[in-house]
Amino acid sequence: MRRSRIITLLIVFALIGIQFIEVDRSNPPVTSDLQASMEVKNVLKDACYDCHSNETKWPWYSKVAPVSFFISNHVVEGREHLNFSTWGRMYSQKQGEYKKEIWEEIEKNEMPLSHYIWMHPKANLTLDQRQLIKRWALGEKY
Template sequence: MKILKISGWAVLIILIISQFTRPDKNNAGDVAFESFLAETKPPQEVKEILFSSCFNCHSDHTVYPWYNAITPINYWLNDNILDGKEDLNFSQWTNYSTAKKDDKLAEIMKAVEEKEMPITSYTWMHQEADLGHDQIREIIYWATQLRFEYSLKPNTQ
């Protein structure tokens, strides 16, 4: 029993001390979306979906939930953001080549259609981010149109 009590205190003390360490925030501000929105001009419904369901992990700006104040939850959220941005960062969109944009749009269509995105741990906490049938269709329609527009442009590498 004594061992249990001591290790309980040890865990508590480690948790309290760890609250003083936290990862850097991903908060570039509105500028994070400007170039992407200017280039792709998504309709209002698609824009709303991207803001509520995708940008938090796929751009340079995250709107954090309150529990991001808790270590180690913040490290776990930060890992998701870094992994998400590595695959797809809308803030870097205009730096992607036309071929890469086309690949990413194809991946986006597949990811929403197969309900791989947004990831389940996100929709647990943000139920409004879970995409309905109509929203999936809107994303696919927008992405298809955009791919067609890019296909008319010479490949910028």
């Protein structure tokens, strides 16, 4: 067999092999979901909940390795940093700090992650949606 053909075969076998590696795609129960207006909630659901809640919508490509490794990793890490499904368990002072951080991340365009926006155009927040989140996060004076 020619060398290039052997290499191709090895890559194919490796790609098949990694499909059997288990990936965490669990959605734990929602215990104390964020309470906010419908408008605010809808924006956060469209743009953040896939990584920052226990209500992740796992797309079909999240079942295909190696993409599944990246997605699962982002969700696990995202939930660790901020989880709207357990938001109510935080002291209100802590919630205030998190709100400020949420707005900071959005203002600097660091969240939602850019590759997420490619696959989820609804997560590309409009000016109005950003204003809405800013008002919610920082209080009515904005």
